[in-house]
Every structure is written in C-alpha cells, then in structure tokens.
Amino acid sequence: MAEQPRSFFGSRLIQRAILILAICAVIVPLFASKSSYAAATPRRPFPQHTQYASGTIKPNHRSQAQLDSDVKAFYDVWKSRYVVRAGTSSAGNPYYRISFGSSAPNVTVSEGQGYGMVIMALMAGYDPEAQTIFDGLWEFSRTNPSNIDSRLMGWRIPSDGSGNDSAFDGDADIAYGLILADAQWGSTGRINYASAANTVLDGVLSSTIGPNSRLPMLGDWVSPNGSPHSQYTPRPSDFMPSHFRDYRAFTGNATWDTVLSKTQGVVDSIQAQYSPNTGLMPDFVVQANTTPKPSPANFLESENDGNYYYNSGRVPWRLGADAVIFGDAASLRQAQKISRWIEQATGGTASNIRAGYSLNGTALPDSGYFSTFFAAPFGVAAMTVPASQQWLNRVYDAVRSNHQDYFEDTVTLQCLLLMSGNYWSPSRSSTSPTATPRPATATPRPATATPRPATATPRPATATPRPATATPRPATATPRPATATPQPATATPNGVAAWDGNMRAYKVGDRVSYNGRIYRCLQAHTSLSTWTPEAVPALWQAE
Template sequence: MFVRLLWFFVLVPLAAGCAAFPASPGPARPFPQHAFYPGQRIRPGGYSQGELDDHVRAFYDEWKQRYLKEAGSDEAGRPLWRIIHSLQKPDETVSEGMGYGMMIVAYMAGYDPDARKIFDGLFRYAQAHPSDIDPRLMGWVQPPDPAGNDSAFDGDADIAYALLLADRQWGSGGAIDYAAAARKRLAAIAESTIGPDSRLPMLGDWVVPQGSAEDDIRYNQYTPRTSDFMPAHFRSFREFGGDPLWDGVEAAIERAVSDLEAGYSPQTGLMPDFAEPAGSEQGFPLKPAGPNFLEGPHDGDYYYNAGRYPWRASTAVLLYGDDFWRQRMDKLSHWAESATGGDPLRLNAGYYLDGSPIEGQDYFTTFFASPLATAAMTQPDQQAWLDALYEAVHDRHEDCYEDSVTLINLLLLSNNYWAP
C-alpha cells in the first residue's frame, strides 16, 4: 500500500549530515519542500498538496502576527525578536517558545522573505539571555525569575536543532556561523543536561545528576520529562557532530519508554509528563512521577507536557522509518482513535495512563490533537482518523503553546518538515 501511495509526493531526498555551506542569497530549501518521508503510510485526504501548503502559510501568518514580537536591539544595533509566552503573558518569553519559533521560521524561509533576519534576531535574543548556571544555554524565562534563571532541556535542544536547519538553509558564512553556534550549544547540552550515567535528558542545567540535599535528591539524572525524548533531534545531532553520546541517549530513552509502557500503559502507550526511579535507588526501571513532582497534580499522567510525545516520537518514524517508535505509535494512535470513537472533538485534555480521562478536562484542544494527527500518518489503516484530526486542527487557533505545536505538526502533515 505504501508503494502505491508514493505518487503524490515530490521526492526530495533528506540530507544526511550537516556540513557548513557557503552563504547564499536565498534559502537552499525554501518552503514548500514536499519532502519524502520513509516512514509515512498515509497523508491527510481531501486536499491537494497546494491546499495543504496554503493551510501552513495561513497558519504561519496568524502565528507570526500573534506571537512574534520585536525586542529592541543588541549592543551592535542589530534587531532582536522574541516569541511571547502567551496572550495572557505577552511580556514574558520562555526558551521553549524560542526553540519552536526558530524552527518554524527556518522552515518557512522562502515563503517569508524576512525569515533569516527574524531567525538571527531570535537567536541573538536567546544568546542575550543566558542561563545563570551554564551561560552557553538560555535562561528558561524572561524577564528572569528572581530566584534564579536556569535552563530547560527542550528549549535548548530545539534551538540547537534550529541552528542546524539554518546552516542548511543559508550556510554558515554570514553574520552568524550557525554551525559553530550549534556545536557550542550541543556541547553545553551534552555537558550540562544529559545524565552522565543514565544518558537521559535532565530537566535542565539546574539538576544535579546524583541529586542534592536541597531537593531531597528528588530531581536527578533519572527524573526526565518524557516530552524531552526527541529521537529525530538526537539522530540529527549525531549525524552533525559525530558524537556517539547521542546513540547512548537514543538507547536510554527507548529503555525508559519501554519500561513505562510495559509497567503502566501496556494497552494505551501513553507516557507520563515526568518519570522517576521505580526503586529506592537511582536507576532504571522508571515509574510515573508522583503528584506535584514538579508542576502539578497530574505530573504522572498524560498531560500538558507528555501531549507532545506523539509528535516527537512519530517524527523519528516519518523521517527515519524507525521501527521502535513506529510500534509505539501503532499502540498509542489506535488507542486514541478507539477512545474517541474516531471523533477528535471527544479528545480529553489529559488522561491517566490506563486511558481513563482526567476529570474536569473534558474539552478539546489542538495541543493534544495535532501530535496525534502526525502519529496517525505512520499507520496505514487510520485514514479516516487522520482526516478527522486534520480537519479539527488545521485552521483552529488557541494560544502560543498550542499554536506553535500545531504549526510544527502542520509542517509534518504537509510534508514540509525535513531533517538537517
């Protein structure tokens, strides 16, 4: 079936590796790209490729108008840009949003004539707001938290990935050496936010790998956020720098997911927002974190962090044909279709790992739906489910977090997301 479906793609091979290219007057991979995904089985039906591209363009225009803001100039007089945290907190910016924004703008180069200028302004803003602990990383919130401003893993990982995209798009011979900046940030991520023994992504550079008395050893190298499991990113990091560390990180997150799924979500494949060691000592296996572990009562449930997990996992299936993550998405995506009777508007905004809906969360949001649409692309028998999900998300706007996640997934859904 997959072979018969390939006719509707313009086959643009994925680049392997990420060497620096000379600066060019325009983007090397302008939007739209129509990339071939080795692990794709279906695509959104009912629309032509041109219409899918137009949906992305329209969503991007709205996203840019709502969330991209000028942020003054640096000491050299070069413009800075930032992504607002939310419509309710327009004066606040978080590193997570900056990572999303830099990725989005790099992918939209060619459609947006100002993409490179904006990208450079976003990156310079990130550089101008370093973590108090490892200044090679970004402080997670601006204005800074008076109690201390440290890093968050996902923001810096997405910023690093965006720098690889920029190197592919524009080369590294201009005002910013994107490849050198990526190497510097990846070194910081590896040294300050990857567990030296666990090889798991840590929550940020504030985590002491062996734990500390100040946090009762609760946060350590075995207490990850599952939405930080980014196998496609880690594959690109490995290809770019040749560092075998990233092979170990991939192996570690696969072990963590296998443990959590086997022990706590064998029927659903759902992941908790956070995990911690199942025993009294640090180490594998992991279990879902307890309530109020870091953010709230649903830290051990499929909630507003783990909702990104299907997007991160299915990207590895689509771009690399990875069978481990395909099996994970097979279980999770079919559970989601069954749990809703095929109606995305019945998706709850959060679930316990056994698939029971969290009470008081009975409303629809694109945040949970758009990653599930990308997951459905990896399954040959879910065309109706994919189409329903796509209809529910492609022109619906909510707030910055939801819309940024949805826009990145629309890039995937339209075959306009590519690996650097």
C-alpha cells in the same frame, strides 16, 4: 591668466571625483555583501514536499497545494500573534522573541524561542523575513543566558528574580534550529550557525544529559545524583529521537546514539508496564535507573505529574516525527500504539479528544474540553498507521485553522508542517517532491462540532519557580486559552486578601476572596489574570 582659476577648479573636481570613487569602491561592496547576506537564498525553501518513510501517510482529502496553503495561513496568524520585536543590538541588528501569548504577553520562555527558530528555518522561502527573524531570535537568546551554563538560555525572560537556569527542551530546539539554519542558509554569513550549534550542543551534553543515565535532565539546575530530581527523573516530552539522530549526524558524537537508545528504552518500559493498552507516557518519570515508573503527584508541577498531561501531550509528535522521517522501527511501534488507542477511545471523532488522561486511558477530571495541543500531536502519530487514513484526515481538519494560544498554536504549527509533508531533516538529502496525495475514497467525516473553549485549566504555566537552592522550577508550558475576561476581585470579606491575578505565587491552603466568596488554593501555582478562582476549579475551591 583667466583660465587658471578654472583649471585649478577643474583639477579640484577631478580630485574629489577620484576620492568619491575610491570611497565607493570600499563601501559599496560592504553594502552589497550585507544586502546579499540579508537576502540569502534558501537551499530548502518552503514548500519541501519531503519524501517520508515508506508505509507512512499524509492527509489525503486535501491536495498538496491545499496542505501548503493551510500551513502558510496558520503561520501568518502565528507570526502576527507571537513573534515580537525585542529591541536592537549595538550593531543595529534586530532582536526578536516569541511571546507567551495572551496570558503573559511580556514573557518569553526558552521553549518558545527554540520552537520559533525551528519554524523560521522551515518557513524560509515563503517568508522573506525568515532569516532576519531567526537571527534575532538566536541573538535574543544569547542576551539571556542561563546563570549556570552560559552556553544555554535562561528558561524565563524576564527572570522572576530567583535566578534563571535552563530547561532542556528549549536548548534542544535552539540547537536543532541552528543545525537547520546551517543547512538552509549556510554558515558563512554574519552568524556561523554551525559553530553556534556545536557550542549549544556542548552545553546541552555536559550540563543537561545525565553522565551515567544518558537521559535528558530537566535543566542545568539538576544535580545528577540529587534528590528528588536527578539524572534518573526525566521528562518524556524531552525525548526527541529525530533530533538526537540529527545531533549525531551533525557532530559525529556517538553519545547521541546512546541518548537515543536510553530514551527509547524508557518509553518501551513505561508502555509495557504502565500503559500497555494506551501507550501513553506520564509528564515525568522516576527511578529510570531501575524500573522506570510514573512520578508521584506534585513531583514538580501538579497533581497530574504522573499522568498524560501538558508535558507529555508532545510525545506522539516527537515519536511520530522520528517514525515518519527516519522510519525507525521502535518509534513507529511506540507511536502506533498511542494512535490506535486514541482513535478507538474517541470513536474516531477528533473533537472527542480530551485535555489529559491517566495512563490507563481514563479522561482526567476537568479535561472535558478540546485543545489543539493534545489533538495535533495525535495527528502526527496517526501518520504511522495506514489503516487510519480517515482518522488522520479528521484530526487534521480539527486543527488546521483552529487558533488558541501560544503553546497550542506553536505545537500545532510544527505538527502541520509534518502532516503537510513540509518538515525535513538536515541530515537527509531526500527532499524530492512526493506524489500528490491520492484523493480519499470517501468524503471524510468532519469533526462533529466546533470545539468548545476550555472550561478548566491545565497545569499552571511557568508555575512558582524554584528558589536558587530549593524547589525546582516547573517545566515550561502554557495554560489553555482564556474563556472570558475575568472580573476584577471585589472587596475582602472577613479580612481575607483579595485574589491577585498579576503573577502572584500561591501555595496549597492559601485563602483569597473573589467576587464576594472565599476560595482555598488546591495547587501551588503562579497566578495569571485569566485564571480566576471561578474559572479554574482545578486550582481553587470555594468554601
């Protein structure tokens, strides 16, 4: 009888053990599955050393290992400054966003979110967190949809309160990032990247590609036949020929062939009629249904809307990418024209690149500073001109470790990925390593001096957004880095209100006081703490 309790107790232990084993049989595979998803092995890990089109070049004064290290070092700084944790989903998955940088660290724009997704997909294999961050960037975009087409992302987070519609460039890169993710990690995990890419591209095509023009519109807020903004008033920095080719390959939709052809036609027309010597493109184009021409001043953002400025500074990168990756003859010709001009205009000295030009090549007023935003895309264009090897090397040296702010650094990082041979197309299988670049035949001349900080402002970032039914929002871009900590506004002489640097909307003619002086507003914009009236004469004039 004394054995019975122990026998009963033993049977209870056995039952519990069996129950625990059964539970583990169910739970452990779930955790293992989640763990294996989180640690998905990249199919195209960084570095890739992509074989680019015949007749194109890379920097040859640094070894391939050095080029790879340059990208890693730049990426590490970029990630530490601009990749921000943004909460957690109800399922416990982290959200991430790309910060607008020092001028507005709590702001995120769809352009940056798209850039971040592309970068993360390309850096997988170096950064073990790449897929986790990519997923968080994508899911953050889904929590902030456009209020017009919910398949697209609202252009500014947080919203300014007047509605939050889309910007073409942000969604174009978000879709491209998803296509890269499908190629990099596959679509059988927690997020079906391929399905998500198709959904975004459906939105892009139906809401932001002109139904007749087949040109990118500025966003889903544009009425195709509206005025002054319509399907015939594109922004050339939205012309992404290599993206359009990959969209076509991914979806099988021949409409993207038409979009590619139409955008290349606009570039050819502007280069022939308005920039035959420089190849430069304006920030905005009008009358694309007849003879495309540069937009008038203040068409959407500033007096420089018809010049080569803080939108079209991306054009040499976009054209160069298509020429380098796909070897397209039209993109090659267009990028070469720009590259040959800028090399001649600067005398072959990279630090002489200015922050904005008229289409005839004259440096714009207040452009006398070096910005990597303008320089790095010229480096990509230089890859299309074999005779410009030394020029390419100098531009590369001028930007490879030069950190400025969100917009400059994010564009520069993508250009470094291209210049180093580590950018690849998801529709092309050739990722076999290229030969180590041949050493330069002579020691390249370095940039003549450390670039000085900007002393004037480019176009305002996220300037006064449009009301829901009135003036449209500006395209997203960033101002130059701040050169100094602004002094606080002082008392208000003569009853004029003190200047307010906390994202206040100013219109032309507004008067403010700052440090004892009265200033009059020259350009409509939304203020930032670093854009003091003293620091940005392009926006304010002292009375």
